[in-house]
Amino acid sequence: MSEYENGDGAQTRPFNLKMPAWPVALVVLVVIGCGGSGVSGGLSSPVLESMPAFQREILKDGEVTFPELERAFFSFLRCVDEAGPWQASGSIRPSGEADITVQWGAHEPSSVDDQLLDEAQSRCGDEYFMLVHGYYEPPAPDDEDIYSGRLSRQIFECMLERDVHLPHVPESQEQWLATVDELDTVGQMAFRECEQQTLMESRGS
DSSP, X not given: OOTTBOTTSOEEEOOOOOOTTSOBOOSSSEEEOOOOSOOSSOOOHHHHHTSOXXXXXXXXXXXXXXXHHHHHHHHHHHHHHTTSSEEXXXXXXXXXXXXXXXXXXXXXXXXXXXXXXXXXXXXXXIIXXXXXXXXXXXOOOOOOOTTSHHHHHHHHHHHHHTTOOOSSOOOSHHHHHHHHHTSOHHHHHHHHHHHHHHHHHHTTO
């Protein structure tokens, strides 16, 4: 079985979404980073006129809402999906981050296929998505304390999944730090991973 072949013989390949200035994770799910700093007062007419018509229509009022971001993202995704012998699917969150997968058919993708995919994502991104995503301003994250309540228990359960057993669920950052200080290196690394995971999930990432 190929390293990209799943159980039914289809080929799943990483999708390298070329989005300058935004982080991309080269795994089966490609992660597009958060949006930019917002339009801030609107764009001048010359700037708007230089944009592709689809994105100009969204940006002309000086604001990018999440429904508009979704519209741009799924237009981009549909464009990519229709451009070659693959199936592109994905989702986008209010944080501005998105997951994308590209599913190939049963044949092993060639270097020509890879080039076609690169060209499609570049062309479709330019046409439908890159500017809208760059001007989108995500909502401010919640200020919920991850070291108490349900999020503290989430860290605790995450650590259990990594075979790190604590005597109780700490209920403050001070308690967590004191508890972690008693752990070995493996336990401390597990805490950092679970802490980061819980923080990202609490912010809708």
